[in-house]
Amino acid sequence: MHSSVAATTSTTTTSLATAAATEIRHDWSRREVEALLAQPFNDLLFEAQTVHRQYFDPNQVQVSTLLSIKTGACPEDCAYCPQSTRYDTGLEAEALMEIEQVLEQARAAVVSGATRFCMGAAWRSPKQRDMPQVVAMVKGVRALGLESCMTLGMLTRNQAQELSEAGLDYYNHNLDTSPEFYGDVITTRTYQDRLETLDHVRGAGMKVCSGGIVGMGEKQTDRAGLLQQLANLPQHPESVPINMLVRVQGTPLAEEADLDPFEFIRTIAAARIMMPASHVRLSAGREEMNEQMHALAYLAGANSIFYGEKLLTTPNPQANSDMALFARLGIEPERRHVEKVPETPSPHFYDAAAVS
Numbered sequence: 001m002h003s004s005v006a007a008t009t010s011t012t013t014t015s016l017a018t019a020a021a022t023e024i025r026h027d028w029s030r031r032e033v034e035a036l037l038a039q040p041f042n043d044l045l046f047e048a049q050t051v052h053r054q055y056f057d058p059n060q061v062q063v064s065t066l067l068s069i070k071t072g073a074c075p076e077d078c079a080y081c082p083q084s085t086r087y088d089t090g091l092e093a094e095a096l097m098e099i100e101q102v103l104e105q106a107r108a109a110v111v112s113g114a115t116r117f118c119m120g121a122a123w124r125s126p127k128q129r130d131m132p133q134v135v136a137m138v139k140g141v142r143a144l145g146l147e148s149c150m151t152l153g154m155l156t157r158n159q160a161q162e163l164s165e166a167g168l169d170y171y172n173h174n175l176d177t178s179p180e181f182y183g184d185v186i187t188t189r190t191y192q193d194r195l196e197t198l199d200h201v202r203g204a205g206m207k208v209c210s211g212g213i214v215g216m217g218e219k220q221t222d223r224a225g226l227l228q229q230l231a232n233l234p235q236h237p238e239s240v241p242i243n244m245l246v247r248v249q250g251t252p253l254a255e256e257a258d259l260d261p262f263e264f265i266r267t268i269a270a271a272r273i274m275m276p277a278s279h280v281r282l283s284a285g286r287e288e289m290n291e292q293m294h295a296l297a298y299l300a301g302a303n304s305i306f307y308g309e310k311l312l313t314t315p316n317p318q319a320n321s322d323m324a325l326f327a328r329l330g331i332e333p334e335r336r337h338v339e340k341v342p343e344t345p346s347p348h349f350y351d352a353a354a355v356s
């Protein structure tokens with residue numbers, strides 16, 4: 001067992017200034033993660049905060065903006081998702097946005113202080129005919145000096161390569177839950193499919209954003225299983241979104257029971273301890289979390305949020321209330337220098353514009 005885990009009760013005597021950096025590990029056992037999640041809440045939070053300070057400024061939170069570039073009509077059957085065509089949620093499907101519309105939103109994100117712009121499309125996987133348009137979006141967003149992130153479903157090795165060559169910084173593809181619970185939530189793609197997409201993303205040299213959803217009726221051991229899978233990847237995802245289920249009427253999980261909010265905080269803390277150098281992100285479900293929950297999540301090591309009016313199709317707290325809370329907690333948005341890519345229109349850019 002790793003020393004920082006074994007020393008649960010003795011960490012209280014560890015000086016933050018002298019604590020050795022927590023080792024980056026890829027060999028977590030399920031039992032070990034379960035023990036981590038089950039320890040006394042205060043011990044868990046103290047350990048998470050201790051690890052957090054070894055790798056990050058504890059008073060900085062990275063801010064990303066998320067835009068749905070293609071909404072609804074997804075053929076997959078993810079039981080939590082209002083965008084699946086299989087569930088009647090009243091969501092209006094929208095075609096892939098035009099490039100200029102996307103860039104307009106990206107410019108607004110720059111003004112609002114975001115440093116990363118994430119674009120999500122409700123696809124099983126991108127069609128080859130959509131790739132030029134998507135590639136042009138990546139180039140346009142990078143030219144504004146924003147980090148770019150996309151989530152488009154499963155990717156082939158070639159598609160991952162194409163996106164990487166366009167300058168895409170991050171690709172999001174969540175594992176969602178443990179391998180054992182996965183089949184209760186999704187049947188149209190396998191866990192292995194997901195791992196393969198992550199492998200293609202890594203192979204193409206992009207950064208990985210991958211996490212999951214809690215509150216779907218899973219047990220604590222499933223949350224442990226999700227974190228174990230993420231932390232035992234050959235390289236930790238740079239970004240680990242931990243979502244709280246948003247129960248949407250019409251989806252199979254609409255009536256799911258409330259998860260104890262402290263279980264959510266425990267999951268954040270364990271993610272921080274197991275993936276010390278990764279950004280742990282608060283994502284879906286923030287609308288239902290009050291300021292105290294947000295503050296506890298930051299204490300547990302969350303250091304990234306989605307900011308803006310919408311998180312794909314679910315409500316997100318207003319951007320200004322995030323900033324007001326940051327000010328009250330003495331938190332600043334993380335600033336990162338992103339090299340601006342000169343906006344030299346590529347043939348793809350024009351081709352793609354013509355497509356739309």
Ligand code: SF4
Nearest residue numbers: 074076078081084122
């Ligand atoms: S989560 Fe993604 S893949 Fe699953 S139904 Fe929703 S949009 Fe489709």
